[in-house]
Amino acid sequence: MRELLSNLKIQIPEQLFVKDPESSDLGKRIVEQSIILIDDLGFESFTFKKLGAAIGSPESTIYRYFENKHKLLLYLISWYWAWLEYRVAFATANVATSEDQLRNCITAICETVKQDQNFSHINEELLQRIVISESSKTFLTKEVDLENKNGYFQNYKNLIERLVRIISDINPDFKHPRTLASTLLEANHLQKFFGEHMPSITDCERKDEQLIQFIETMTSSILNYGTKRS
């Protein structure tokens, strides 16, 4: 998996930035430091002024790359979905059965990222933590319909579509492949968050195993439910 990114460029909808941050050193530092800062402060307390201080530039510079902090968050989350889709694609390549493919998908999705080396300016470990705590804020807004129409969530949808294909392959009669795919993705975040911050409402501890087991059991059982009965 490590070489994955050396030749592939993660594609982000260009509506999400004013100037592509990958196109300059400063842009990369903006992205790099924004991840560190958002993870540290939380999105609400994160400001372009603080980010400017972190990179040693005035905040007006950041506005040349991102229209506002909401779009910067969208950019980061979008990057994560694209990255995760590649991981999922690799995890399912050359795997014979759809059942095994889905199992591998679930592991790839639910695995807590640990990275020792930094290959790029993006720290995926921190970014995953941001996704867990902040990603739903990208769409839980009054602007969601417009932003959806503008393609801001394309990478998220692509990932879900990939899961849907596998799910439908396992059980073509299953009536809720999209619902299952999006539930699966979001339940992963939520349960990880609960495990860390509200342990009394989850059985998932810090380790990934219980969560993966729950999600695997949930998907297997729901996909077999109809077929075995009828």
Place this chain on the structure above:
Amino acid sequence: MRELLSNLKIQIPEQLFVKDPESSDLGKRIVEQSIILIDDLGFESFTFKKLGAAIGSPESTIYRYFENKHKLLLYLISWYWAWLEYRVAFATANVATSEDQLRNCITAICETVKQDQNFSHINEELLQRIVISESSKTFLTKEVDLENKNGYFQNYKNLIERLVRIISDINPDFKHPRTLASTLLEANHLQKFFGEHMPSITDCERKDEQLIQFIETMTSSILNYGTKRS
């Protein structure tokens, strides 16, 4: 269900308000109008100044009831959980089997609220929409651990605990009753939101049926999965 609230008072953790809004007419108007405004503007654009204008009072008055808008949101969401727990409690009363109880719970939870008459100052229909779009913002913050310790989420936990008891009753060997209960609650919101705003990633349309069917199938299948196999 209608008489439910006439003699019962919804209990809200008193840490969530400075002065109990139920204790005065003004307090009730603050709550009433805040629901209308948050639903209309979204939580980000909602301000105490606008709320003040809506009730014809200066914003400083609102601060005498709620420390800030985050706590007001916590109050509203907390009210909803308590209200929903009563509904769930009634929906399961005198129901013989745990399986039927759980089915009734799911219906009570997933049913879109429609209210023709206003019995109280709280419009549950609007409030449910707020819960769908805004409730996760109450805990997806950097202050979650402190707020959790302070009991801000007690009503949410109570509801989950009630579901957990029924789930464990159906299958005492099931290893993830809490995970299932919280997933069920949150998936309901998420899928409703997707159904309305991002229909391509869900199979749930505006009507409740498909969502209820998915959640029922999911819970039934996962709770039967272990038992039938082993």
Place this chain on the structure above:
DNA sequence: GCAAATATAATAGTATTACTATCAAAACTG
């Protein structure tokens, strides 16, 4: 190698937000 274009820095400024403070007028309360 230099002019022209572009990117960044430095600074200033604005409207709005999220409060806090003060004091007077109303309204209830014993």
Place this chain on the structure above:
DNA sequence: CAGTTTTGATAGTAATACTATTATATTTGC
């Protein structure tokens, strides 16, 4: 009806989320 509590009216502050302007680098195209 005196005293307490509640509300209204007004003012003020620090921070946020931008926008604008001008000067200085830096890159690039010829």
